[in-house]
Amino acid sequence: MSSMIKVFLLLAVMVCISKAQFNEMGQQCLCHRVRNGIGRKSEIKDVQIYPATNFCNKVEIVVTLNSSLRYCLNPKLMAVKKLLTNIMGNQKNTTTKPKEFTTTAGSTNTPIAPSA
Incomplete structure (x- = not known):
């Protein structure tokens, strides 16, 4: 040759290589x-939501089954929006509120060790 x-x-x-890389950029x-x-909701193990970023300009929802x-x-x-609303509503209901500390003059918020 x-x-x-x-x-x-x-x-x-x-x-060709530079074209392939250019198409995947961003x-x-x-x-x-x-x-x-969606499929069967009872088979869904996990739902992950990835927001749009510099690398991918769209919101992605990845479902993992059992x-x-x-x-x-x-x-x-x-249907997907309703599923996400349902999941978000359940998370709000199951989370616990942080405990509030009350202080008086001269006191600290340190835990007291139980007496033996």
Whole structure:
């Protein structure tokens, strides 16, 4: 093969590599495809919500099933919005409020060790 053909092939490979990297720049998202259905809610083990960032400009919702299968949901669907509202409502109901400390003049908020 002549050296001129080698140079052109090398140049073509470099252009292809740079094009592939350019298309992925800024779009390093987890979800390349999304499901339009939720499936059985009883099989859902975990739901993770990833907000839009510099690397991926869209909100991503990743569902993990009890069988460890993972898939992405379409965040624009009404059923998905209802599911997230339901999950957020349950979290608010199960969280406990922090205990409040009251202080008087000259006192501290240090715990008192039980007497033996």
